[in-house]
Amino acid sequence: MSAASAIRLDDVTLGYDRHPAVHHLTGEIAPGALLAVVGPNGAGKSTLLKGLVGTLKPLGGRIDRGALKVREIAYLPQAAALDRSFPIDVFDLVSTGLWRRRGLFGGLSKGDRATVAEAIASVGLSGFERRQIGTLSGGQLQRALFARLALQDAAVILLDEPFAAIDAKTVSDLLELVARWRAETRTVVAVLHDLETVRRAFPETLLLARRQVAWGPTSEALRPERLLEARGMQEAFDDHAPVCAVDHAA
Numbered sequence: 614m615s616a617a618s619a620i621r622l623d624d625v626t627l628g629y630d631r632h633p634a635v636h637h638l639t640g641e642i643a644p645g646a647l648l649a650v651v652g653p654n655g656a657g658k659s660t661l662l663k664g665l666v667g668t669l670k671p672l673g674g675r676i677d678r679g680a681l682k683v684r685e686i687a688y689l690p691q692a693a694a695l696d697r698s699f700p701i702d703v704f705d706l707v708s709t710g711l712w713r714r715r716g717l718f719g720g721l722s723k724g725d726r727a728t729v730a731e732a733i734a735s736v737g738l739s740g741f742e743r744r745q746i747g748t749l750s751g752g753q754l755q756r757a758l759f760a761r762l763a764l765q766d767a768a769v770i771l772l773d774e775p776f777a778a779i780d781a782k783t784v785s786d787l788l789e790l791v792a793r794w795r796a797e798t799r800t801v802v803a804v805l806h807d808l809e810t811v812r813r814a815f816p817e818t819l820l821l822a823r824r825q826v827a828w829g830p831t832s833e834a835l836r837p838e839r840l841l842e843a844r845g846m847q848e849a850f851d852d853h854a855p856v857c858a859v860d861h862a863a
């Protein structure tokens with residue numbers, strides 16, 4: 614992991630084909646932060662993660678990652694984005710978490726194999742090493758993907774709806790892993806829909822509705838009036854508007 618750097622957003626607009634999906638984002642993700650990103654469907658949450666990981670360049674404003682390299686940011690997209698028919702077993706999937714350190718064709722040493730086995734054990738999947746990922750339940754697959762993330766040794770970990778359709782036991786096991794990452798001073802940003810989980814486990818929240826409604830301590834950001842405001846802003850958003858002139862006063 615590199616020396617910790619904050620990620621700073623300065624009036625960032627992100628979108629597709631010159632149409633903003635989310636705009637006027639300004640704030641700082643401090644090193645070691647545990648930040649939830651919350652908002653209605655289509656609010657721009659996934660778009661924001663794509664901006665943070667650098668796959669989407671801002672249409673406006675600036676994302677400053679300091680000394681942090683884009684390859685030091687690990688990104689777990691929504692489960693739907695993963696091709697589960699890909700012929701790979703749990704061990705090989707998890708071991709790809711070492712690629713950054715070992716290179717694509719580096720091969721695994723005995724020590725590496727032990728590290729992979731440990732990561733698999735840490736998510737409760739020992740015994741599943743040779744199972745094809747297509748045969749796993751949704752929760753088991755998510756455990757395997759978290760084990761791979763753990764091996765990536767990333768300074769920043771971005772999770773897009775990591776607990777969608779996952780049972781309470783699995784969520785609580787994976788949250789323990791997230792807490793461990795935080796103790797290791799990694800930064801974790803997670804898109805979440807379950808506000809109970811956010812309130813329980815995430816000290817900071819960014820509430821989005823095509824722009825930021827609130828960004829700060831979770832208890833403040835998730836006040837009922839803020840959530841209501843987010844819903845109203847989401848409904849009022851014009852999906853076809855071009856990039857706007859900045860309206861800081863709004």
Ligand SMILES: Nc1ncnc2c1ncn2[C@@H]1O[C@H](COP(=O)(O)OP(=O)(O)OP(=O)(O)O)[C@@H](O)[C@H]1O
Pocket residue numbers: 629634652653654655656657658659660661852
């Ligand atoms: N590749 C794309 N091309 C064009 N528009 C897109 C693309 N991806 C997302 N959008 C649009 O950008 C807006 C924000 O989408 P985004 O996926 O970021 O929302 P979200 O908050 O993650 O939603 P959800 O909770 O439903 O996953 C939506 O109007 C969506 O249709």
